[in-house]
Amino acid sequence: MNADKEQTRDVMAVQERQSDEVVKLIRKLRWIGLESEAKELKNALERLPSPHRRGSLVSGPHNTD
DSSP, X not given: OHHHHHHHHHHHHHXXXXXXXXXXXXXXXXHTTOHHHHHHHHHHXXXXXXXXXXXXXXXOOOOOO
16 A cells, blocks of 8 residues: 555656646746747646546556465
């Protein structure tokens, strides 16, 4: 069970970093005057299912005992 908790924590940390990077990208697009591109990216992200509703590609070791 401990490995599952660590894996979940790692996945959440990766998702947070990815979210931070997307927010930075949107801010940069706005800063350089590409407001329409920033809005398009934001709208596309809002259409995606939340991380809790979509599947994950991360798989941990399976107990075969």
